[in-house]
Every structure is written in C-alpha cells, then in structure tokens.
Amino acid sequence: MIKVAIMGYGTIGSGVNEVLETNRKILAEKIGQELEVKYILDLRDFPGTSVEGKIVHDFSVICRDEEVKIVVETMGGLEPAYTFVKSCLEAGKHVATSNKALVAAYGTELLAIAREKKVNFLFEASVGGGIPIIRPLYRCLMGEKIQEITGILNGTTNFILTKMDKEGTSFDRALKEAQALGYAERNPEADVEGHDTCRKIAILTAMVTGREVDYEEISTEGITGITDVDFRYADAMGTSIKLVGSSRMESGRVHAWVAPLMIGRDHPLYGVSDVNNGIIVKGNMVGTTMYYGSGAGKLPTASAVVADMAEAARHLDSNIPIGWSGEKQVIAPADEEVCRFFVRVSGSFEDRRDMVEAAFGKCRVIDLGQGLDEFAFLTGPMKRSRFAENLEILKVELTAEYQNVLQIIRAE
C-alpha cells in the first residue's frame, strides 16, 4: 500500500479522492499496490464527511511523515503551493499537480529538485484538464521534432464563446454559468484575459523545446472585447471565434501567442465547443495529431492527477526524464508573427473603399447590411508589424468623422 496526501480539498482535490475511491481496484491492479489517502490538507474541517478523520491543517504533518510517498497539490495559486511542493520534493516525495500557474512560474526549479532527489514532479492535469497531452509529448512523440502546437486550451472561455456563438448568450451570463459548473479559475480574469491559456502554451512550448519559457514574453489577448456583432460577421463568413494558444518552432525561432482567432469550418479546432479543449501537435515525421476532450472540471482534471499518481507509483525509486532545463528559450518578437486580420470599420464601404484599398490593397469585404453603419474586411496573410503600418495608413485616410476602427481579430 502506498500512502498519499492531498493538499487542497476544493473541486479538483475532492475529485482526486473520488477517482481514487471509484477506481480503487482498477488502479491497484495496474500499479500492483493500493493508493491510500492518509492526509488531506485544508483550512476547513468537513465534519460529518468520510474525509473528516484525514483532515490536517498543518502542512508539516505531511512533509515530516516518511510513510507518505506521493503528494497531490490541488490548492491553486502560487503561495503556499510553491513552498509546500518544493518542501515535499526536497523531502523525497513525488508530487502531482494540476496547478499551471505553479508549473509555468516555478517548473524549472521544481523539475531540477525532482531530478536531484530522484523523485517525480508531474503535471499532466495542468494543461488540457483530462486530455492526455503532457505524457504524449514526452513519451509517444519522443521520436519527433515538434514543429507546431496550436490549441483551444481553456475550457471556461471556450464554453463562453460557444454560448455566445450558438445561443447569443451575453458574455456575463455565460461566465456565471461556467463558474457555477466549476470550470473557471478562482479569479476569472485569468481565464477571460487569456493568462491561463498563456501559461498552458508556455508549459507546452517548454516541453517541446526542452528550455525554460518565460510566459510573460508571450503576446496575450483575451476575449473580453469579443461581441455579438463579431459573431454575426463570423457566421456570415462561415467561421467561428475561438481563444487559441499557438507555438510554432521554425528555423530555430519560436513564435508563440494567445489571441481570439477566426477559424473556418474545415479547421480541426472548429468543432471543439463547450468546455472541451482541442490541441493540435504537428511533428516532422508524424504530421498532424490532435488531442481532444474535457479541458476543465472536477473529474476529468482529477483523472489526469490520478494518472500522474499512478505514474509516480510505478517509478517510486527513479526520476522520469521529463520537462525542461534552466536554459532560456527566446520567444520571437510578436511583430514577426504572420496571420490574416479581420477589421471592422464604421461608415459605409462604398464611401471608404479607396481608403481601405490604399492601405491594404484589395481585400475580402463583408457587409452585413442589417442597418449597421459599418463594414468589415479581411486582409491577406501579413506580419503583425506590416499590419500595424497599414492600419496607420488607413487611420490617416479615414476622415475624423469615420475615424473608428471598431474591432480587430486574427483570422487563420
């Protein structure tokens, strides 16, 4: 029997306990021994529940107990999660976490400690919820040179955008629903401003480059500026709007960004809706592979944590070589990224045609009519720096009366 501890008995932590209980026999058969929860660290007492007798409020009880071999961190946030995880690894315990903020900020150091102590620091649940993505990267795609990872990596924003797209729901209402379903982060800003996606694409990029990625270098836009009118244009164009994180490895340079993206019906991510995540990984030999499933929520995320516990249980005396080194991976300047741009402008296209064409040349124009005093155009593929220059020309061309660029969204 292997004794384990859970730090943080919220949505995911209680899910871990539930998965361990429900699949106790299956896990024992696969691991060869049972996983037994000895302690649960939380501020609350949970009186009258089955876990009451396991609750501790003092972290040192877990850290000092040599019988505890595997510790789960499902507290979220950076502190005290970082201090507790570091102490556990230093004490020779394996750690499995769902905390992407922790992995993105301190992964380099925690992985190094795990290597030194011959234990494992595992974080399958930190990206894609219940979808296997970390293990495929370090195991199944070991023989590949990864060229690109592009994914819908945040369940909350995908849920919100799907509701806005399919049901015309307001942003605020959809966010409240996502929070009630337990998808959202403690602070919803991390989801809707794209920070959660940014940390996840940083982790994936570090996994494939083998180097540390500073998530602050990744250009990040969220979805708070996306409106129902944008979805009306998207619909007319046969596209949808998704929050995407992307990382492209090309000629020794890494281009990474997070932003809302208009994608067409033939794109593999188009059908990824609700809380689901979808991740495309392109390798130089295998071509395109895709990973799809529940990207957030109690049991899917807990399932990934438990899989890491099982992985640690099968490697109790050795460190599995995963992760990245302390060497820094430079992210190419955002200006160099190439994509198409969807631009909404106030006024009528007939009046503004010359100005748009003077700035951007001939573009696809979308005019919804419907009494809207505006139109939109779609540029060809261009570097962000070139788009910014052309946009300046357009703004100069537009008279004061029409000096309104209403929206800019990337398009694939």
Ligand code: HSE
């Ligand atoms: N808030 C995150 C999401 C949780 O919605 O995807 C899973 O990482």
